[in-house]
C-alpha cells in the first residue's frame with residue numbers, strides 16, 4: 001500500500017524535525033495535500049493512525065490542508081481549476097496544459113513541546 005509508505009515517511013520527517021529542536025513530543029502536525037497528488041485521503045489517515053503509535057506523534061493533532069488542483073494553458077495562458085491531471089484548456093481547447101498546483105504533499109508545519 002502506497003499510502004503506508006507515505007505515512008511512514010511523514011512520521012520519520014516530523015520526528016527528525018522535532019529532534020532537531022530538542023522536542024519531547026509533537027503536539028500538532030499540519031500537512032498540505034494536493035488533490036492531484038494521487039493520495040487516497042482515507043487510506044492515508046488510516047495509515048497515519050498506525051504509523052504514529054509509539055512515536056513522538058502518538059498524541060499529535062493532525063491537521064490537513066487540502067489544496068485544489070490548478071492548471072494553466074500553454075497556448076492562451078488561461079488559468080483554471082481542475083481535479084484531474086488530464087485536461088484540455090476550458091478556454092481554447094488546447095492540450096498544452098500545465099498543472100501548476102495540486103500535486104504537493106508536504107509537511108507544512110509542526111508544533112513541538
Ligand SMILES: [Zn+2]
Pocket residue numbers: 073074075076077078089090091092093094
Ligand atoms: Zn487555452
